Amino acid sequence: MKQIKKISLFNRVTPVEYMESASKYLKGPKIYIKRDDLTDVALGGNKVRKLEYILADAIDKGCDTVITTGGPQSNHARITAGACAKLGLRCVLILSGNKKTVLEGNLLLDKIFGAEVRFADTWNFDKINIMMDELAAHLSKNGHKAYTVPIGGASGYGAMGYAECFSEILTQEKELKVEFSRIVVAHGSGGTQAGLEIGKAENKSKKEILAMSVLFKKEKAEAYVKKEIAEGYEVLGKKAPEKIDIIINDSYLGEGYAIPDERVIETIGLLGRLEGIILDPVYTGKAFGGLIDYIKCGKINKNENILFIHTGGYPGIVNMTEKHKKYFENF
Ligand SMILES: Cc1ncc(COP(=O)(O)O)c(C=O)c1O
Structure with missing residues (x-):
């Protein structure tokens, strides 16, 4: 891929970790997590x-x-x-x-x-x-x-960050000797998914990118991603591929942006308890809740390896209401 000017804000590859306890608990595929919550600057995140x-x-x-x-x-x-x-x-x-x-x-x-x-x-x-x-x-x-x-940060330049991340994931797969069939990620403004889609297309990869929308209904979310993919290709100075299949699920949006439902709170509790990992109630809690539902509904095979990208968002914990906090009182 063409080299675009970049400033180094964090100087390393973010870890990919196997979530053994959560995978065993959910009795489904092997779930790995890419720790883009650990990107150093200002508490990190995508x-x-x-x-x-x-x-x-x-x-x-x-x-x-x-x-x-x-x-x-x-x-x-x-x-x-x-x-x-x-x-x-x-x-x-x-x-x-x-x-x-x-x-x-x-x-x-x-x-x-x-x-x-x-x-x-x-x-x-x-x-x-x-x-x-x-x-x-x-x-x-x-x-x-x-x-x-x-x-x-939903711009063509922004998308470059996740196009690069896709290539990073391919290298990590080789190092870990594991192949991810799907990458699951939260979708807000769509730039993260757009970047991953560009990375996927440029690497001619067949992986599924499954985005769980936490902000828009499917149609609008798709329009955003398409626009950002086009802008990304403009930055690359290349023609975008004729067709890019985009998969967005808006079923886990609940009552709307930044309104966590019970599934989100339970998901945050589950990963906290089983993995010592904090998800946020606005983005990653909703997206991971969607992934759990896919597993429970049998939409993902047990022999798959899934990569969830943790996109950060800890300070969003302030979106938890007193009712939500009560859930943890008798935990
Ligand atoms: C923590 C977190 N996760 C995911 C997203 C979604 O990323 P994008 O806007 O690129 O779709 C955001 C965006 O605000 C975010 O803050």
């Missing part, structure tokens, strides 16, 4: 890989300021703030909704990382995108150069 390419592009274009957006508990905003702090870039976050009076979770971390946090007073991201562009234009009149990053 956004770090995306930002290695996005911020390289920003620096290449001579920008001194990065502007991005997300919800008040955005992992992407937190990691962008942390990465900008590390690289000496000014970071402005225009978060959706009204100003929060309680500083907690990701919002608190944004502040600790020195980001300038503004609230958009709207949840309409089309409007927020305009606000980001207006701010960038205003800064440029005042001698600065700003780079705007779309929500979730």
Whole structure:
């Protein structure tokens, strides 16, 4: 694959671990986990890989300021703030909704990382995108150069991070002498899946990429991934393949984004107890809950090896309500 400029934010390959206890407990396939929650910067998560390419592009274009957006508990905003702090870039976050009076979770971390946090007073991201562009234009009149990053880091450059991750997984398979039939991952803005799909196509791999949507219904989620795949190929300076089969399941979305249901809470408890691994209630808890359901419904053969990508998101634990926390009281 063509080499695209990259800035090194974490300098290693993330581990792939066999989850022996969880696999035995679920009596299904062998489940492995790729620890992209351990990507070092700002408590880690999938956004770090995306930002290695996005911020390289920003620096290449001579920008001194990065502007991005997300919800008040955005992992992407937190990691962008942390990465900008590390690289000496000014970071402005225009978060959706009204100003929060309680500083907690990701919002608190944004502040600790020195980001300038503004609230958009709207949840309409089309409007927020305009606000980001207006701010960038205003800064440029005042001698600065700003780079705007779309929500979730969902851009062609962002996708490069997970195209690279796909190749990393292929190398790890050889080292571990194991072949993964499917890769399971949470789908929010779709950039992680888009990158994996590009990596899969470029490596001519037959692996299934199963994305569990935690934000959009299937149709919209698919449209996002297709757009980001196209943008990724633009960055690569290549024509995208005519057809890429995309698999997205939105059945585990529950009542909606960042609303965890009982399955999510039970899944978090299960992996905590059996593996000492923390999933988050917004992304990975939902996605892994979907994987467990697939196993229980017999949709995955016992002889398969499955790779779940842990995309991080710990600070999202603040999304647990008192009712959810009670579940753990008698655990
Ligand atoms: C912890 C975590 N997992 C998964 C995702 C989904 O990634 P993507 O937006 O690339 O679909 C996100 C995105 O915000 C995230 O923060």
